Amino acid sequence: MASFVPSMSTILSTYASLSTAIMLFRTILSEMLPRRIRDYVFSKFSGSLSYYFFPNFTLIVEQHWQAMTNHTFRAVETYLSTIIGTSADSLHIGSHSLVPHKLNLRIPVGCTTIDEFQGMKLEWSLHKETINSSVPHRDEVRYSYQLKCKRSDREKVMTSYLPHIANTAQTILSRRENLHIYTYDKKIGGWNSAVFKHPATFATLAMEPKSKAEIIEDLDTFVQQKDFFQRVGRTWKRGYFLHGPPGTGKSSLVAAIANHQRYNIYDLQLQSVRSDAELRRILTSTTNRSILLVEDIDCSTKASRDRTKIRDEKEEPGQGELDHRLSSSDPGITLSGLLNFTDGLWSSFGDERLIIFTTNHKDKLDPALLRPGRMDLEIYMGYCTFAVFEQLANSYLQIDNHRLFAAIENLLKEVSVTPAEVAQQLMMKRDELQDILESFIEFLKGKLRNEIEGGK
Numbered sequence: 001m002a003s004f005v006p007s008m009s010t011i012l013s014t015y016a017s018l019s020t021a022i023m024l025f026r027t028i029l030s031e032m033l034p035r036r037i038r039d040y041v042f043s044k045f046s047g048s049l050s051y052y053f054f055p056n057f058t059l060i061v062e063q064h065w066q067a068m069t070n071h072t073f074r075a076v077e078t079y080l081s082t083i084i085g086t087s088a089d090s091l092h093i094g095s096h097s098l099v100p101h102k103l104n105l106r107i108p109v110g111c112t113t114i115d116e117f118q119g120m121k122l123e124w125s126l127h128k129e130t131i132n133s134s135v136p137h138r139d140e141v142r143y144s145y146q147l148k149c150k151r152s153d154r155e156k157v158m159t160s161y162l163p164h165i166a167n168t169a170q171t172i173l174s175r176r177e178n179l180h181i182y183t184y185d186k187k188i189g190g191w192n193s194a195v196f197k198h199p200a201t202f203a204t205l206a207m208e209p210k211s212k213a214e215i216i217e218d219l220d221t222f223v224q225q226k227d228f229f230q231r232v233g234r235t236w237k238r239g240y241f242l243h244g245p246p247g248t249g250k251s252s253l254v255a256a257i258a259n260h261q262r263y264n265i266y267d268l269q270l271q272s273v274r275s276d277a278e279l280r281r282i283l284t285s286t287t288n289r290s291i292l293l294v295e296d297i298d299c300s301t302k303a304s305r306d307r308t309k310i311r312d313e314k315e316e317p318g319q320g321e322l323d324h325r326l327s328s329s330d331p332g333i334t335l336s337g338l339l340n341f342t343d344g345l346w347s348s349f350g351d352e353r354l355i356i357f358t359t360n361h362k363d364k365l366d367p368a369l370l371r372p373g374r375m376d377l378e379i380y381m382g383y384c385t386f387a388v389f390e391q392l393a394n395s396y397l398q399i400d401n402h403r404l405f406a407a408i409e410n411l412l413k414e415v416s417v418t419p420a421e422v423a424q425q426l427m428m429k430r431d432e433l434q435d436i437l438e439s440f441i442e443f444l445k446g447k448l449r450n451e452i453e454g455g456k
């Protein structure tokens with residue numbers, strides 16, 4: 001008689017086939033079905049069955065959030081550099097100094113690292129996506145971190161783990177020792193960073209004592225005004241407009257401000273930005289507690305170039321016209337685009353930011369840029385006065401007075417000499433202090449002769 005009891009080998013092979021079928025089904029559901037269908041299937045399951053088929057939860061942190069820098073991404077990046085250990089498959093390392101413990105670590109794209117927190121196992125990986133552009137060399141690269149954990153840990157990740165990451169990153173970033181200067185690279189469509197180690201401070205910067213005190217007070221007041229700006233409904237930012245001849249210390253002043261405030265600098269060459277849309281995109285990727293520096297603003301915008309051209313050709317510019325575009329293939333930055341940023345919608349993001357415009361030619365600027373209220377503080381860096389010379393003599397020669405100072409004071413009333421030129425003279429190698437000052441007096445007299453002859 002045939003037996004109906006299955007043999008052991010039949011049971012085992014049936015079990016193996018069933019397990020394989022379930023695994024296959026699970027893989028199809030998790031990885032091959034489109035998200036919408038998966039969500040539908042998922043909604044039809046509940047409780048422990050869904051945890052079986054979909055045991056993992058993935059959290060994605062993209063580099064940008066609603067077209068702006070995603071600070072969560074930055075926090076994750078900072079946090080991960082502290083936990084990457086033996087679990088990482090491979091590492092990216094780099095540093096801004098040769099001190100060994102200052103190496104920065106990052107997981108390379110496609111690799112993973114494991115973190116453990118309150119009994120949870122958390123798997124992080126970095127991903128890269130290239131968005132193709134129709135314009136050559138304009139493909140955009142976007143990064144994202146992905147966190148994989150058990151679905152049952154999702155709640156704890158959201159309420160405990162993510163705040164832990166944010167707090168750790170904040171502590172690390174607030175302790176950062178190095179300032180950075182970022183320059184916009186149009187080839188990669190993003191900012192390149194370098195450590196900023198400019199020695200200029202307000203102590204070494206020679207300028208009219210009253211102006212210097214005013215700027216320091218303005219900066220110190222600004223950092224304490226977070227609540228004030230919030231109360232009056234304004235963005236916590238401040239705009240400085242620096243102008244004066246070359247070599248009078250505009251760049252040195254920007255460096256002194258950065259060192260005083262401990263702010264990073266975003267150095268933006270507007271000539272390298274192709275359109276107002278690009279300007280908006282790159283400005284939204286800057287971070288708080290920073291200076292946005294736009295040097296030589298007179299030759300930066302299409303508008304100011306066009307205005308200059310118009311003036312040179314003795315033509316009258318159109319009244320109230322702010323938008324000057326030459327051709328649609330090279331729209332360039334327009335004055336309206338720039339102004340939209342400085343006081344329009346696009347400036348309404350971020351906190352604790354300084355915007356600094358500099359120019360050697362204030363007269364070449366479109367008056368719209370200087371309309372009252374647009375820039376908060378106008379700072380003129382002029383030729384060397386005696387008060388400025390005294391500070392330079394103190395820094396370079398470590399003297400407060402000398403019998404030749406009176407002659408120098410008289411000459412400085414007559415001659416236009418920049419602090420850069422004075423500094424160069426005071427650095428001349430001479431054995432005696434007297435020789436340095438006498439040689440400087442000769443230099444001033446020579447300049448004065450040239451000015452008189454040139455003016456004839």
Ligand SMILES: Nc1ncnc2c1ncn2[C@@H]1O[C@H](COP(=O)(O)OP(=O)(O)OP(=O)(O)O)[C@@H](O)[C@H]1O
Binds near residue numbers: 205207420
């Ligand atoms: N006011 C100043 N106090 C101290 N040093 C100065 C001052 N102005 C110029 N110098 C010296 O001259 C050098 C050049 O000055 P700086 O680049 O700051 O001038 P600038 O006005 O920004 O010039 P440019 O418009 O050509 O960029 C500085 O590195 C510094 O050594």
